Structures are given as structure tokens and as C-alpha cells.
Amino acid sequence: MFSFFGNNQSAISHPSGGLPCFTFTLYRPYDEYESTPAEGMRAALESVAPKLRNLGPMISQPRRFPIFEHPPLKDWLAKSGRVVVVGGAAHPIPTGSTQQYAMGLEDGAVLAKLFSHLATDSQITDFLYAFQELRQPRAQTVLTSETGVIHYMGMPNGPEQEARDQAIQAKHKAGGYLFSGDDESAEWAEIKTVFGYDAEDEADNWWVTRGRLKARSL
Secondary structure, three states: OEEEEEOOEEEEEEEOOOOOOEEEEEEOOOOOOOOOHHHHHHHHHOOOOHHHHOOHHHOOOOOOOOOOOOOOOOOOEOOOOOOEOOHHHOOOOOOOOOOHHHHHHHHHHHHHHHHOOOOOHHHHHHHHHHHHHHHHHHHHHHHHHHHHHHHHHOOOOOHHHHHHHHHHHHHHHOOOOOOOOOOOOHHHHHHHHHHOOOHHHHHHHHHHHHHHHHHHOO
8 A cells, every 4th residue: 555645646556466556546626627537636736746757547437426524424323223334335335445445344243244144034123233233333444544544645735734744754754653652642543453353352341341231121
């Protein structure tokens, strides 16, 4: 994975499926006069570092997606208690984000773990409510983190951007990097929260502390 910090734009790239190719996502303000995604990407890369600019001609079939900030969905379950939304329908996340696809996989892992304990139809609604209870806070944490990363990397030039760059440069000159130091940085704490999450463990904990007791009372 690599990331690019730019003036009111940023880029994130990930290797793709073990193949000799990668994804490249460029975040920038929407231009209503831009005729094609390829044209917009070429224009955006004109003033960046040569290593990044040279990637432009290598990008095949670019696509342009708007990014919206959606209010959190309050209820993930239908009134029947038998239908639940998952993935991007429940917690949309910016296209190209590091956790974009992982969030859907986590949803599936939690549902699978919960329903592995299914003994009677009467548990279905309880399990779906447990799914929402477990996943909603996690989804909001990841969304806040991912949108924060995009904004952090793409700050427009100005005092805030200069303060960010000076902090990074100071750590580098001291022989460290952004997440190093005697005291745990906020960035490092956030990374541990996002990447240290285990969806199956969360579902198991719910079953041991709450689900099993309720199942015994049925």
C-alpha cells in the first residue's frame, strides 16, 4: 500500500489479489466541467511528483465515483425482525478506502458466528439485533477513521497542512516515523483500533456473556 499527500487531493493504492497489478484511488474535489475520468486524472497528476505522475498512463479504465457523507442508519433491521441490511447498505464507506471490502467480510463473519449457535427460529431476531449492536459502533469507528485519513492526506495548502508536514518531518529527523515515540500517538492508537479488531471474537464474546444465557431460558 502507498499513499500520496497533496494540495486538496490525495491518493491511495493497494495491491490487487496477489496479481502484478494494483488499484489506484485519487480523491479530489468534484469538477462538473470535467468531461471524462481519464482527463480529470491526467490534469490532477500534472503537478505532482514524477513517480506518481508516471502512473497516469498505466491506469486502465478509470472510473469516477462521487463520495457522499451519509447520516448513520439508525435501524438495520426491518420491523419484522427477520430482514437486516449489511455491507454498504448499512454502513457506506468511501470508495477505495482501505477497509471498504473488509467491512462487508466482517459483517459476514459476525453473522456466521452468531447463527452457528442457532437452535430454534425464535433466536433469529435476537441474533440480528445482536449483529446490529456489535457492528454499528465498529462501522462508525471505521468510517470516521477512513474519512479522516482522506481529509488528513488531502489538506489544502495552508497553516493546518504546514503544521501536519512539520510534525511528520520532525519525527523523521529524530530517526522515527509518524507513529513512533515514547508516548503512543493518536494515529497509532487509531491504527491498532481499526486493524486489531476480530469480528469472530466479538461475536463469540456476545454469545458467552449474553446469548448463551438467553438461549438457556428458551
